[in-house]
Amino acid sequence: MIKGYAGRILEVNLSRRSFEYKPLDEETARLYIGGKGYGTRLLYDRTEAGIDALGPDNPLIFATGPLNGSAAPQTNRFAVVCKSPLTGGIGNAACGGSFAYGLKKAGVDLVIVMGVSEKPVRLLIDGDRDAVEFIDASELWGKGTYETQEILGKKKYHAVIGPAGENQVLYAGIVSNERIAGRTGVGAVMGSKRLKAVTAQGSRKLDMEDPEKFKEYTREVRRIFREHPVLGDSLKRFGTAGIVNTTNARNIIPTRNFQRGSHPEAYKLSGEYMEDHELKGIKSSCIHCPVTCGRDVEVEGKGRVKGPEYETVALLGTNLDVTDLKRVSEWNYQADDLGMDTISLGATLGFAMELQEKGLANFGLHFGDVKGIGQAIEDIGHRRGDGNELADGTRKLAQKYGGMDFAPHVKGLELSAYDPRGSFAQGVEYATTNRGGCHVQGASMYMESVGPLTINPQNLRLKADLPVLQQNLACAINSMVLCYFTTYGMVPKAVHDMPADSFARKAISTAMEFSGPMMGLAMRRKGNAMIWYEKWLRYITGAPMSSGHLQEIGERIFNLERMYNLREGLSASDDTLPRRILEESTFDHMESGHPLHLLLPKYYKKRGWDAQGVPKPETLQRLGVRV
Amino acid sequence: MGVNVELTYEMGKLLGEHHFELQDVHSVAEVLDAVRARFGDRGERLTELSRHAAVAVNGVLVNYKKGKRTRLQDGDRVSFVKASAGG
Numbered sequence: 001m002i003k004g005y006a007g008r009i010l011e012v013n014l015s016r017r018s019f020e021y022k023p024l025d026e027e028t029a030r031l032y033i034g035g036k037g038y039g040t041r042l043l044y045d046r047t048e049a050g051i052d053a054l055g056p057d058n059p060l061i062f063a064t065g066p067l068n069g070s071a072a073p074q075t076n077r078f079a080v081v082c083k084s085p086l087t088g089g090i091g092n093a094a095c096g097g098s099f100a101y102g103l104k105k106a107g108v109d110l111v112i113v114m115g116v117s118e119k120p121v122r123l124l125i126d127g128d129r130d131a132v133e134f135i136d137a138s139e140l141w142g143k144g145t146y147e148t149q150e151i152l153g154k155k156k157y158h159a160v161i162g163p164a165g166e167n168q169v170l171y172a173g174i175v176s177n178e179r180i181a182g183r184t185g186v187g188a189v190m191g192s193k194r195l196k197a198v199t200a201q202g203s204r205k206l207d208m209e210d211p212e213k214f215k216e217y218t219r220e221v222r223r224i225f226r227e228h229p230v231l232g233d234s235l236k237r238f239g240t241a242g243i244v245n246t247t248n249a250r251n252i253i254p255t256r257n258f259q260r261g262s263h264p265e266a267y268k269l270s271g272e273y274m275e276d277h278e279l280k281g282i283k284s285s286c287i288h289c290p291v292t293c294g295r296d297v298e299v300e301g302k303g304r305v306k307g308p309e310y311e312t313v314a315l316l317g318t319n320l321d322v323t324d325l326k327r328v329s330e331w332n333y334q335a336d337d338l339g340m341d342t343i344s345l346g347a348t349l350g351f352a353m354e355l356q357e358k359g360l361a362n363f364g365l366h367f368g369d370v371k372g373i374g375q376a377i378e379d380i381g382h383r384r385g386d387g388n389e390l391a392d393g394t395r396k397l398a399q400k401y402g403g404m405d406f407a408p409h410v411k412g413l414e415l416s417a418y419d420p421r422g423s424f425a426q427g428v429e430y431a432t433t434n435r436g437g438c439h440v441q442g443a444s445m446y447m448e449s450v451g452p453l454t455i456n457p458q459n460l461r462l463k464a465d466l467p468v469l470q471q472n473l474a475c476a477i478n479s480m481v482l483c484y485f486t487t488y489g490m491v492p493k494a495v496h497d498m499p500a501d502s503f504a505r506k507a508i509s510t511a512m513e514f515s516g517p518m519m520g521l522a523m524r525r526k527g528n529a530m531i532w533y534e535k536w537l538r539y540i541t542g543a544p545m546s547s548g549h550l551q552e553i554g555e556r557i558f559n560l561e562r563m564y565n566l567r568e569g570l571s572a573s574d575d576t577l578p579r580r581i582l583e584e585s586t587f588d589h590m591e592s593g594h595p596l597h598l599l600l601p602k603y604y605k606k607r608g609w610d611a612q613g614v615p616k617p618e619t620l621q622r623l624g625v626r627v
Numbered sequence: 628m629g630v631n632v633e634l635t636y637e638m639g640k641l642l643g644e645h646h647f648e649l650q651d652v653h654s655v656a657e658v659l660d661a662v663r664a665r666f667g668d669r670g671e672r673l674t675e676l677s678r679h680a681a682v683a684v685n686g687v688l689v690n691y692k693k694g695k696r697t698r699l700q701d702g703d704r705v706s707f708v709k710a711s712a713g714g
Contacts, residue, residue: 230712243713245636249706251686261686262704264631267645272636293714310713422686440714452710456691488712496710500681506690588685 002026003209004066004540005034006107009042012123012132014193015056015115019132024109030543031624034065036092037479037557038110039081043090044560044627046112049567053085053185054168054192060113062103062159062198065481066540069104069206072218072532073225074483076101076287078159078176084184085192086170086344086393087412087436089565091184094478095159096286097176102157102200117194120166122152127202137196141166144337145175146305152199159198162339164381165191169391171344171414175336178294178306179286182341184413184435209542217539221489221532225290229496230488235293238271240310243450245270247314250449250457251586252422254319254415256367257350258408258578261419261586265323269313271295274325291485297329308332308342314417315346320353321368331377338381344393347414349376351394351407361401363390405579410437411570420577420594421586423448423457425466427594428603431575433471434561440484442470447512452496453505455513458587460595464602465516469523472554477533479557490531520606524548556623559607559615563627572613575600630699632658633706637676641669655682656695658705680707 001007005024012019032038039061051057060082067075078100084091103111106127113123117134120141124133140148145162152158157176164172165187172187173180181187208214225231234242244266247253251261267273274295285292297307308316308325312332317323335342355361363386364372379387389397394414398407408415413436420427425444433441444466448457455462477484498505512519526548529535534545543549565574576582582593604611608619620627629648639645642665652658659682666673682689683706689697699705 235712238711240712240714243711246708246711247713249633249683249686249708250688251683264633264646267636267639270636272640276640446712450711450713454688454710458687458691485712485714496679499678500710501690587687589687 002029002541002543003207005029006104006109006204008108009110009112010108010125010132011112011114013115014113014117014121014195017134021130031553032557033476033479033553034109035063035079035094035479035481036081037475037553039063039079039092040090040557040560040564042110042112043081043083044564047083049569051083053083053088053091053189056114056116056193058083058189058192060186060189060193060195062099062111063481064100064103064109065479067480067482067536068100070214070540071288072536073222073288073290074486075481076289077481077483078103078181079478079481080174080181080186082186082189083568084435085168085188086185089411089436089568089570090434090561091186091189092435093173093181093183093186094481095174095176095181096179096289096483098157098287099159099176099198099200100481101287104206105157105204106200106202107204108200111198113193113195116192120194120196122197122199123195125198125200127200127204140196145339146337148197149175149177152197157200160339161187161190161196162337162381164338164340166196167381167383167391168192169340169380169383170393171341171348172339173341175339177286178336180336180339180341182343183438187339208540210539214536214539217535222290225489228489228493231291231485235291235485238275239293239295239307240271241269241274241308241313242271243310244313245272246450247418248318250422252419252445252449253314254350254408254417254419256321257319257354257406258415258419258580259354261422263318263321263323266318268323269317269325269328274307277325286483289483293485299330299333302333305333306336311417312342312346315343315350319346319350319417320373322370324370327370327373331373334374334377334381338377340381343416344414345377345380347408348390348394348397349373351397351403352390354406355397355401355403358403360403361397408437408578410577411435411574413437418445418449419586420581421590424460424594424599425457425463427577427581427596428463428467428599429471431577431596431600432467432603434558434565441474441478442467443474443484443487444470451491452498453491453509453512455509458590460598461513462516462519464599464606465520467603468606469520469551471558472551475554475557476550479553480533480537482533486532522547524551552623556625559620559623559625560627562615563620563625566614575613628653628701630658630701630703630705632662633704635676635680635707635709638673638680638707641672641676642666653699654695655684655689655697655699655705658699659695677707680709682706683708
């Protein structure tokens with residue numbers, strides 16, 4: 001068996017209360033690595049088109065990668081793959097916490113959960129006994145994610161849902177410790193199966209091709225990360241909310257349902273403000289991660305809990321015209337305990353507020369008014385009253401009440417907190433990413449509007465090339481199930497140290513902007529392993545690995561996801577942005593919004609797709625995508 | 628003619644205000660001079676803090692306009708902005 005893998009997949013059937021271990025397919029592992037790559041392959045192969053996402057035939061797949069369980073930093077994450085009840089297309093999400101570690105200790109690469117339990121149930125995967133216990137979870141049903149994990153045991157490795165998942169809120173997530181696999185409604189799928197929790201345990205060790213080289217190199221990478229201005233400093237000090245002042249200044253922080261890109265008081269939601277004020281707290285992290293990007297805050301009545309991330313302070317903050325950090329922290333706690341994606345939650349509440357403002361609906365929610373928001377979040381989690389409608393997300397709300405022009409979603413998945421009118425490549429990503437309006441399956445905005453080396457975000461140069469390369473890389477990284485923050489280390493410290501107006505920084509940025517074809521050639525070259533992704537995989541699995549290999553693997557996964565979506569009835573008409581984003585300008589030098597119509601045809605061409613966005617047969621053949 | 632100036636968080640903390648209005652400034656260069664004057668004898672610390680801060684007008688870096696010579700209009704927002712990382 002290829003090293004780095006346990007060599008087995010666990011298949012569980014909740015209807016029959018049965019389980020079976022099956023061998024991991026090595027060829028699939030070589031082609032798709034693990035995580036969402038392998039998971040998507042299984043989903044495509046095991047399901048027919050048109051299944052009910054909340055029915056028994058939708059497999060809920062938990063997937064690890066070959067680095068999970070190793071000592072490499074930022075590598076203990078798991079992926080969840082299923083058909084999304086929110087979008088109707090590919091659903092996937094990833095999460096830190098500790099569950100991935102537990103799965104690897106249990107000697108399991110992937111878990112496929114099929115069927116529906118008659119009553120609430122939880123699973124205990126015991127790798128040492130090769131057993132799976134089906135344990136009645138009736139007494140846990142209804143409890144929040146914090147209490148559930150407390151009862152199950154804090155020192156153990158769990159993946160749980162809260163009331164939001166139980167009630168099949170379409171943007172419910174799956175929680176491990178204080179992290180959440182939030183997007184696309186994976187928690188609703190788990191709830192539809194009446195599966196409350198999965199616990200994994202065991203004492204298996206990870207097998208490697210070259211453990212000595214791995215150990216030596218990992219020591220070097222830890223040093224690089226420790227000394228890096230982002231991974232070793234700013235993320236540790238300010239958390240992800242350290243980006244607030246940058247996105248605000250660059251006019252891309254969503255404000256009042258994406259009506260604007262800045263808020264005069266946004267700094268009160270920033271990581272720096274959090275560090276300075278009464279919400280300063282102890283930092284938290286995923287298991288074995290040295291970055292500690294999480295921070296604890298004090299919430300009245302609850303004590304010390306995990307504090308809000310950037311997406312939360314933006315979408316539950318400026319997006320609602322609220323800059324009260326205490327309130328946003330309370331709502332974050334509520335959402336985490338209920339087990340909900342704060343991105344979709346915040347975007348849905350913002351949309352509801354604009355519907356209210358325009359007289360199209362009456363949810364009693366108003367921009368700038370904190371009153372009623374906490375209750376709305378509870379009601380959503382329990383699908384009570386208006387919460388029942390709000391639990392279905394912006395697309396369904398717009399279908400009922402109108403306002404589709406300003407409903408902030410793509411393919412049904414709510415946009416994350418980077419307004420693409422100030423970041424054109426990010427807009428192309430939003431429109432084309434297979435799971436919908438997502439920023440972590442590419443994150444081009446870092447190279448356009450936020451990071452130390454940025455290209456002009458509002459011309460057309462590189463705006464079709466960059467998303468392709470970024471999406472491919474993200475697919476590969478997500479399939480290894482590493483933390484995407486490891487990409488921050490790819491911009492060396494020396495660049496961060498350059499003054500903002502230095503000739504060197506401007507020269508590099510300009511060169512990047514004109515480098516489209518060269519960049520593609522460089523990244524697709526199959527040479528030696530240069531950076532940690534490639535080296536870790538090489539030392540663990542023994543397979544030759546380079547930037548070009550990762551691009552090819554990522555491209556393969558991206559195209560398979562695309563084929564899944566096409567099979568489920570999505571099409572090029574879903575590769576779009578909300579009309580507000582396309583037509584309303586938030587910059588005084590622009591007459592309109594995002595020029596997607598100019599970039600999408602170029603993007604399709606670079607992908608090797610036809611004009612209708614369908615992968616050409618020669619593209620699928622080149623990549624070895626079997627459909 | 629007035630413009631709104633937004634400082635980086637550290638600059639704002641040093642000055643005791645994170646954003647303020649400036650009157651009678653017509654270019655980015657004049658804003659920089661006015662900000663320096665506002666910091667007074669904390670100029671050295673300002674230099675340190677602004678080393679890694681770019682300047683944007685209405686969200687667009689002045690690199691993509693005319694740099695310090697960029698002309699301003701009434702109501703413009705001039706922001707000092709640092710690179711950062713988030714999620």
